[in-house]
Amino acid sequence: MKSELVSLAALLLAACGGPAAAPNIAVRDAWARAVPQAKGSAAVYLTIANTGGTSDRLIGADTPVAAMTMIHETSLAGGVMRMRHAAAGLEVAAAAEIHLKPAGAHIMLMSLKAPLVEGGTIPMTLTFERSGQRNIAVAVTDPLAAGPPAKE
Amino acid sequence: MRSFRIILWAMVAIAAVLFGVMFFQQSRGVSSEPVSHAANPAKDFGGAFTLVGADGKPFSSTELAGKPYALFFGFTHCPDVCPTTLARLVRLRQELGGSEPQILFVTVDPKRDGPKEVGTYASLFNAPIVGLTGSPEQIAQVKKQFGIFSQEVNDGAGGYTVDHTASVLLFGKDGAFAGTISPEESDEMARAKLKRITA
Numbered sequence: 001m002k003s004e005l006v007s008l009a010a011l012l013l014a015a016c017g018g019p020a021a022a023p024n025i026a027v028r029d030a031w032a033r034a035v036p037q038a039k040g041s042a043a044v045y046l047t048i049a050n051t052g053g054t055s056d057r058l059i060g061a062d063t064p065v066a067a068m069t070m071i072h073e074t075s076l077a078g079g080v081m082r083m084r085h086a087a088a089g090l091e092v093a094a095a096a097e098i099h100l101k102p103a104g105a106h107i108m109l110m111s112l113k114a115p116l117v118e119g120g121t122i123p124m125t126l127t128f129e130r131s132g133q134r135n136i137a138v139a140v141t142d143p144l145a146a147g148p149p150a151k152e
Numbered sequence: 153m154r155s156f157r158i159i160l161w162a163m164v165a166i167a168a169v170l171f172g173v174m175f176f177q178q179s180r181g182v183s184s185e186p187v188s189h190a191a192n193p194a195k196d197f198g199g200a201f202t203l204v205g206a207d208g209k210p211f212s213s214t215e216l217a218g219k220p221y222a223l224f225f226g227f228t229h230c231p232d233v234c235p236t237t238l239a240r241l242v243r244l245r246q247e248l249g250g251s252e253p254q255i256l257f258v259t260v261d262p263k264r265d266g267p268k269e270v271g272t273y274a275s276l277f278n279a280p281i282v283g284l285t286g287s288p289e290q291i292a293q294v295k296k297q298f299g300i301f302s303q304e305v306n307d308g309a310g311g312y313t314v315d316h317t318a319s320v321l322l323f324g325k326d327g328a329f330a331g332t333i334s335p336e337e338s339d340e341m342a343r344a345k346l347k348r349i350t351a
Contacts (some may be wrong), residue, residue, distance in 0.1 A: 033235060037272060043231035047199050068309060074232050076335055080301055081233045085308040094180070102236040109231070143237045143277050146215035 024052030030138040031148040034118035043106040052137035060127035066109035194297040203286040206271025220253040220349040223321040226263035252350040260302035
């Protein structure tokens with residue numbers, strides 16, 4: 001909650017400064033469903049908002065709870081689900097948001113090294129082409145969740 | 153020179169004969185293709201099957217007799233659409249109250265998903281889900297019976313993902329096919345469909 005207030009404040013301050021020729025990235029609502037065992041895969045979903053004047057690109061993600069982390073895009077065509085590594089990352093246009101959500105794009109955690117415990121958080125570092133690294137906390141929801149936990 | 157010409161003409165003759173044979177075979181092939189699938193799609197769809205349960209023991213479709221069920225094909229290394237679909241089915245079933253329909257998860261990745269894997273995956277949702285696997289032959293057979301597509305694809309990290317049909321197949325108490333739920337359909341529509349087969 002606190003970190004979101006801080007980033008909201010930062011956003012407002014940045015907005016006051018007027019549009020600059022730079023991206024202004026804020027990440028929010030990062031969540032993942034609980035996984036009881038330190039085994040298998042998991043998906044992290046989140047929203048990236050860019051209130052800056054130029055686009056940026058999410059090009060990497062890392063977390064200590066998984067041996068490997070990759071950015072994936074899911075597509076559904078003709079009833080067939082396909083998942084692909086987003087090799088070029090995900091673009092976040094200026095003054096736009098992208099939503100990583102179920103059946104869309106997600107950050108895939110492969111070979112979990114620790115369980116994802118409901119109610120807890122997992123640390124993650126996102127790497128942006130221009131904005132550099134951002135550390136975030138991913139909220140772990142119950143396994144039936146369809147979206148991030150409701151804000152208090 | 154003359155013998156050369158003869159040889160050339162012989163080659164032309166042989167080519168013509170081969171071409172004629174190919175053409176003849178092809179037209180015969182088209183007409184002799186089994187017609188049953190197109191003529192009786194309902195009859196050919198579904199049917200009895202035997203797979204392997206999470207306990208490692210054979211699971212026969214006869215165990216499903218008299219009860220409605222939802223059949224979903226996926227794989228345990230799938231972090232997004234598969235958990236999303238199963239979670240939605242469980243959630244909607246809870247909203248309807250009761251324990252019907254049965255939810256079955258069949259892996260299209262028998263190489264990595266053995267009984268233990270599908271059992272663990274099915275238990276991720278804190279609700280009864282029947283996890284099923286089998287030999288590659290059994291899985292291929294069931295996929296064919298239910299018209300399910302799946303394909304291994306390199307994931308760019310030394311492993312593979314599996315493209316697969318993501319629709320949930322619904323079956324009524326009488327075992328008859330009762331439609332599908334696509335991942336793109338709303339919860340309201342999906343719930344109504346589940347309600348119809350449990351009525």
